[in-house]
Amino acid sequence: MSTGSGAATFVDRYPEEASIVRQAFFVAFVAFGLGALFGVIQALHRTDILRFIPSTDYYTVLTAHGVLLVIVFTIFFLVGLFQWAITRSFDRPVEDIRITKAWLALMSVGSVVTGVTILLGFVDEVGISADVLFTFYAPLQAHPLFYAGLAVFLVGTWIAGADWFRSWLAWNAEHPDDRIPLQAFVVLTTMLMWYIATIGVAVAVLFFLLPWSLGLIETVNPLLTRTLFWFFGHPVVYFWLMPAYLLWYTVLPKIAGGRLFSDPLARVVFVLFLLLSTPVGIHHQYLDPGIAESFKFIAMTNTMFLLLPSLLTAFTVVASVEHGARQRGGTGLFGWLRALPWRDPAFTGMMLAGLMFAAGGFSGMINAGMNINYLVHNTLWVPGHFHLTVGTAVALTMMAGTYWLWPQLTNRRLYSRPIGLLQVVVWFGGMALMSNAMHVSGLYGIPRRTAEPQYQGFDFSTAFGSVAELNVQLAIGGTLLFVSALLFLANLAFSWGNPTTSGLGQTLPPALSGPDDSPRVLDNMRLWAAIALVLVALAYALPLGAIVADSGLFGPGGDAYPVTVVLNSVAVTAERLTASVGATLADVGGVLEVIR
Amino acid sequence: MNEGMVSADDGATHGDLERSVSAPPDQADVDRTLSHEEFDPKGTLALILVYFAILVGMWVFMYFVEFLGNGLTVVG
Amino acid sequence: MTGNPLRIETSGGVLVGFVVLAVVVFELRTVLGMLFGIDVSGVVYFPVALAVLVGLLVAENALRSVGSKEG
Ligand code: HEM
Ligand SMILES: [Cu+2]
Numbered sequence: 179m180s181t182g183s184g185a186a187t188f189v190d191r192y193p194e195e196a197s198i199v200r201q202a203f204f205v206a207f208v209a210f211g212l213g214a215l216f217g218v219i220q221a222l223h224r225t226d227i228l229r230f231i232p233s234t235d236y237y238t239v240l241t242a243h244g245v246l247l248v249i250v251f252t253i254f255f256l257v258g259l260f261q262w263a264i265t266r267s268f269d270r271p272v273e274d275i276r277i278t279k280a281w282l283a284l285m286s287v288g289s290v291v292t293g294v295t296i297l298l299g300f301v302d303e304v305g306i307s308a309d310v311l312f313t314f315y316a317p318l319q320a321h322p323l324f325y326a327g328l329a330v331f332l333v334g335t336w337i338a339g340a341d342w343f344r345s346w347l348a349w350n351a352e353h354p355d356d357r358i359p360l361q362a363f364v365v366l367t368t369m370l371m372w373y374i375a376t377i378g379v380a381v382a383v384l385f386f387l388l389p390w391s392l393g394l395i396e397t398v399n400p401l402l403t404r405t406l407f408w409f410f411g412h413p414v415v416y417f418w419l420m421p422a423y424l425l426w427y428t429v430l431p432k433i434a435g436g437r438l439f440s441d442p443l444a445r446v447v448f449v450l451f452l453l454l455s456t457p458v459g460i461h462h463q464y465l466d467p468g469i470a471e472s473f474k475f476i477a478m479t480n481t482m483f484l485l486l487p488s489l490l491t492a493f494t495v496v497a498s499v500e501h502g503a504r505q506r507g508g509t510g511l512f513g514w515l516r517a518l519p520w521r522d523p524a525f526t527g528m529m530l531a532g533l534m535f536a537a538g539g540f541s542g543m544i545n546a547g548m549n550i551n552y553l554v555h556n557t558l559w560v561p562g563h564f565h566l567t568v569g570t571a572v573a574l575t576m577m578a579g580t581y582w583l584w585p586q587l588t589n590r591r592l593y594s595r596p597i598g599l600l601q602v603v604v605w606f607g608g609m610a611l612m613s614n615a616m617h618v619s620g621l622y623g624i625p626r627r628t629a630e631p632q633y634q635g636f637d638f639s640t641a642f643g644s645v646a647e648l649n650v651q652l653a654i655g656g657t658l659l660f661v662s663a664l665l666f667l668a669n670l671a672f673s674w675g676n677p678t679t680s681g682l683g684q685t686l687p688p689a690l691s692g693p694d695d696s697p698r699v700l701d702n703m704r705l706w707a708a709i710a711l712v713l714v715a716l717a718y719a720l721p722l723g724a725i726v727a728d729s730g731l732f733g734p735g736g737d738a739y740p741v742t743v744v745l746n747s748v749a750v751t752a753e754r755l756t757a758s759v760g761a762t763l764a765d766v767g768g769v770l771e772v773i774r
Numbered sequence: 775m776n777e778g779m780v781s782a783d784d785g786a787t788h789g790d791l792e793r794s795v796s797a798p799p800d801q802a803d804v805d806r807t808l809s810h811e812e813f814d815p816k817g818t819l820a821l822i823l824v825y826f827a828i829l830v831g832m833w834v835f836m837y838f839v840e841f842l843g844n845g846l847t848v849v850g
Numbered sequence: 851m852t853g854n855p856l857r858i859e860t861s862g863g864v865l866v867g868f869v870v871l872a873v874v875v876f877e878l879r880t881v882l883g884m885l886f887g888i889d890v891s892g893v894v895y896f897p898v899a900l901a902v903l904v905g906l907l908v909a910e911n912a913l914r915s916v917g918s919k920e921g
Contacts, residue, residue, distance in 0.1 A: 492822060492825075496822070503817075504806075504808055505807060516863060520862040520863035520867075539829070550841045552841075553840060553841050599862060603869050606870075614880060641884060642887070642890075835884075835885055
């Protein structure tokens with residue numbers, strides 16, 4: 179039966195681990211499908227092409243879209259991919275499969291709790307909602323279950339990281355003189371970054387938002403929880419990106435027919451991300467009052483340094499692909515591009531994702547500038563930007579990577595590679611339309627997070643074309659994206675019906691310039707973690723101190739919105755009533771005073 | 775079908791390998807093998823320079839025309 | 851392309867190249883509008899652009915089949 183020419187697949191060698199990876203991917207893709215559905219609803223609703231939900235439900239949809247896609251989809255894919263990478267590159271099974279199952283279960287339970295809490299927002303009768311968007315800024319308040327689910331999910335990811343560090347320690351004991359394999363290196367540095375980053379949300383959720391939504395504390399300091407959110411919010415974008423980078427650095431060169439150009443350069447890049455991705459979060463708060471300009475300026479400077487690892491990545495990855503093209507017989511300054519395997523959806527998907535990332539780099543530079551950010555802040559430009567980065571560079575790479583990984587994880591072929599190719603190309607085209615429309619709309623001042631961005635007695639003035647035209651563009655783009663998402667999911671579903679085949683295994687070639695060309699200190703995780711912590715302390719101690727000194731840990735007071743807990747809401751309504759009655763009486767008194 | 779297992783070499787011609795699995799199964803039969811020394815990524819450099827030129831051009835436009843060119847926005 | 855089993859003359863490359871070109875042509879109108887302040891009506895621009903792109907595709911196809919007959 180087995181006459182295949184290829185090597186053993188991952189699932190042949192590590193069936194239990196492969197099953198974990200498949201389960202994580204399954205959750206990721208369910209979230210992706212739901213998220214894409216909500217995406218197209220938004221695209222049609224806010225452009226007034228088709229409105230089949232009441233506008234009051236728009237924020238439930240938007241919250242579900244954001245959370246399902248950037249928390250559930252990306253992070254479940256990440257843990258699946260990282261489990262594959264750790265097991266494959268250390269070439270050893272997990273230390274204790276029960277732990278591995280436990281963290282996957284925790285993450286899943288947490289996601290389901292948070293997800294259901296959000297979706298209950300559609301059912302008014304239940305009185306539970308969490309329409310707080312994925313940034314959950316106070317004074318927006320969600321039902322406690324939203325925060326609780328999030329906390330459980332986070333704990334799951336922490337255990338996952340610990341599980342991988344444990345694998346490393348066990349491997350290291352047996353290979354004391356070896357360099358950490360590159361894939362494992364990516365996982366370990368990324369998880370260190372994650373531990374540091376999640377301090378921010380964990381504090382915000384556990385000490386402030388959850389107790390507040392439970393009614394244990396009266397108020398929170400919105401600027402403090404916001405700043406803690408962005409402490410996490412910037413590094414999380416690199417957390418989304420690192421699985422894509424892992425695929426670009428270690429799988430893409432192989433698919434292109436070449437080898438990674440430089441392993442040492444790759445290590446430097448991942449260390450730089452660990453060091454620099456947290457002390458920049460304030461660049462999301464350029465417009466927040468209450469944070470001194472000087473802190474914003476420091477955040478901007480750090481952000482500009484972050485361009486370095488991204489440029490290094492562009493160079494290394496493209497050079498590796500060029501290496502493949504030249505090995506395949508490509509020639510010329512640009513002619514080598516023709517020698518690449520464009521018919522392969524895994525290859526083309528990753529390349530188009532990279533191309534869109536390059537475009538996203540441009541709008542990112544605009545966002546990052548402290549003054550020029552004022553031009554685009556909170557406009558539709560911003561979703562335009564991040565649908566290029568997380569919505570395409572990351573999401574499309576994950577889909578493309580799945581096309582390559584699928585046989586390794588299941589011993590089954592993909593149902594159809596041509597459909598896969600069509601799918602990635604449609605995503606690219608659809609995103610070009612949607613993102614272009616969003617960027618341009620943003621420059622005209624059209625706001626994001628708005629169900630009905632049309633106002634009485636006011637028209638957005640356009641430099642060219644018309645708002646109506648941009649709306650059509652956005653809606654067509656969004657629809658194409660949705661179709662592409664369906665094609666992807668259907669292709670995978672049909673692939674499950676393929677018979678199992680032996681000999682589909684593939685190996686990953688070593689880098690042209692291997693790890694031994696780099697100093698050993700690069701592998702010193704302790705050192706990098708320590709430096710990263712120091713940088714974070716330097717960047718955040720003063721701003722956080724100033725915020726707390728200004729308005730206290732729990733802020734100056736104010737009401738939460740909406741008031742979800744019934745008991746609370748009665749109390750608050752009563753309070754508001756007395757307050758307004760009091761105010762009216764006082765007014766009456768004042769008027770009387772004047773008259774008299 | 776036959777106990778659910780078919781071979782990867784199910785009559786596929788060599789060229790079809792590209793279709794049946796995602797990439798050539800191994801790197802042995804590439805046209806030529808290029809070592810680190812022989813390989814000079816000049817195409818990459820060219821692409822990155824083109825990208826850079828576009829980037830700088832667009833940034834300059836955004837800053838000087840869109841940003842400085844727009845008047846002050848006074849809120850409230 | 852004899853002797854190179856890995857390099858099939860793929861129509862995949864043509865498809866991808868075509869789509870990337872289409873996106874570039876599409877963005878060109880934005881560039882004209884934003885950078886140069888030239889407001890080209892979409893009703894004119896898109897049909898013309900589409901015609902040009904399809905023309906290119908047909909021409910490419912014809913050239914390629916001529917090429918492969920010779921080879
Ligand atoms: C079917 C494909 C998609 C469509 C049609 C779509 C559409 C949209 C639209 C129109 C908005 C803006 C809504 C507004 O501000 O009023 C939006 C927001 C957003 N999208 Fe998507 N999107 C898609 C895929 C994705 C993917 C793949 C990701 C990330 C992995 C993503 C992440 C987000 C996030 C984080 C927001 C912001 C939510 C917020 O403001 O709280 N989207 N999407
Ligand atoms: Cu950021």
